[in-house]
Amino acid sequence: MGEFDAAGELVMGGLLGRAVEPHAGEDHGHGTICLNCGTALIGPHCHECGQSGHVHRSLGAIGHELLHGVAHFEGKMWRTLPLLAWRPGDLTRRYVAGERARFVSPMAMFLFSIFTMFAIFQILGISTPTELDSATVKPAAAVQQAIKKQEDRRDDKVAKLAKLAANDSDRAELQDDIAKLNGEIAGLKAAAERIPQGADREEMFTAHTGWHTLDHGIEKWQKNPALMLYKLQSSIYKFSWLLIPLSLPFVWLLFFWKRQYKLYDHAVFVTYSIAAMSLLFIVITLLNALHVPSDALVFAALVLPPVHLCRQLKQAYGLRWGSAMLRTVILLWFITIIAMLFLTILALLGIMG
Numbered sequence: 389m390g391e392f393d394a395a396g397e398l399v400m401g402g403l404l405g406r407a408v409e410p411h412a413g414e415d416h417g418h419g420t421i422c423l424n425c426g427t428a429l430i431g432p433h434c435h436e437c438g439q440s441g442h443v444h445r446s447l448g449a450i451g452h453e454l455l456h457g458v459a460h461f462e463g464k465m466w467r468t469l470p471l472l473a474w475r476p477g478d479l480t481r482r483y484v485a486g487e488r489a490r491f492v493s494p495m496a497m498f499l500f501s502i503f504t505m506f507a508i509f510q511i512l513g514i515s516t517p518t519e520l521d522s523a524t525v526k527p528a529a530a531v532q533q534a535i536k537k538q539e540d541r542r543d544d545k546v547a548k549l550a551k552l553a554a555n556d557s558d559r560a561e562l563q564d565d566i567a568k569l570n571g572e573i574a575g576l577k578a579a580a581e582r583i584p585q586g587a588d589r590e591e592m593f594t595a596h597t598g599w600h601t602l603d604h605g606i607e608k609w610q611k612n613p614a615l616m617l618y619k620l621q622s623s624i625y626k627f628s629w630l631l632i633p634l635s636l637p638f639v640w641l642l643f644f645w646k647r648q649y650k651l652y653d654h655a656v657f658v659t660y661s662i663a664a665m666s667l668l669f670i671v672i673t674l675l676n677a678l679h680v681p682s683d684a685l686v687f688a689a690l691v692l693p694p695v696h697l698c699r700q701l702k703q704a705y706g707l708r709w710g711s712a713m714l715r716t717v718i719l720l721w722f723i724t725i726i727a728m729l730f731l732t733i734l735a736l737l738g739i740m741g
Contacts, residue, residue: 468492472664476696477703480660484653484704494659498632501666506625508670512677531580535573542569623734632658634729638722642715643705657704664700665693694720 421427422434422441429441468491471479483491492500549562632655639654672685694716701719702712 464490464492468497469667472497472660472667475703476660476664476700477705480653480657480700480704481706483660484656494656494663497663498629498659498666501663501670502625502628505666505670505673508673512673514673531576535576535580538569538573538576542566542573545569623737627734627737628662630733631662631726631730634726635662635722638719638726641722642718646705649705653704657700661697661700664696668692668696 420429422429422437422439424439425434425437427434427436432441433439434441468479471491479491483494545562545566549559549566552559552562635658636651636654639658640651643649643654669689672689676682676685697719698712698716701707701715702709705712707715
């Protein structure tokens, strides 16, 4: 069912992106009379009610609208992607300056890229681990589980040793492994004895912050970390839009003394930047699925984002290379803070949800 869920997320992202995307610059031809209100048309849309003058009435049109919503199969996407990849600052500057009918809007690109990225992750089975044994969050239970695991490994090696001949060359290695495992088991048992009795009782899960909702959420998280981690994972893309308002104050700090730049300009910069990073990690994920060498992919994941960010800063704000690189270093530090704030908010939403 994961593939169907992923396909649904992909379509949803495209349709949401389409919902916020202006239709300007997408003339398909039109008739002479608006079929909705009867007004004479003087352009591709009715100036009275806003309905498009080009109305589909075929089964194939349903598929066309779906593809149209998912991938924006006009010239907009193909004019936007090359600039977003190589000259992101020019795209940002031109969009802010008013050249908008030619390009996919920042929010539409953001929604499409985020939903597509998580759909690709889901199709390829990439996710945070949710198969957690809640017993491992209890200290005594965790130690006992570790002891059992090491005892099983030791018993397996003892069984193998018993089957070997007296002069077999592998006996010495197995005996050495058994001795090491016995030492580890003895150390774990000593640790278990130092754990206070009753450390795994339910009182361990009682929080005392004074805020009942938060206390109850912390108890749920501790008792069932697998469920809470799953909720956190499923919330990441749904609340990914929070990255935009969280990032705005930090980008503003880089240019607060330059009055010509408004918060809107910074919002366009941030939204296009997040979309570009999402598309980059889609490409890296697909290349990894095609077994491209991991060294090259790790290099791309570590080097390309700061390079892209530096180019976007330089082009969008008309900076010199030295100024752009300095701001990039500062912004990378800010991004770490933003990521921590984002995850903290998601954790709190999960705890109190």
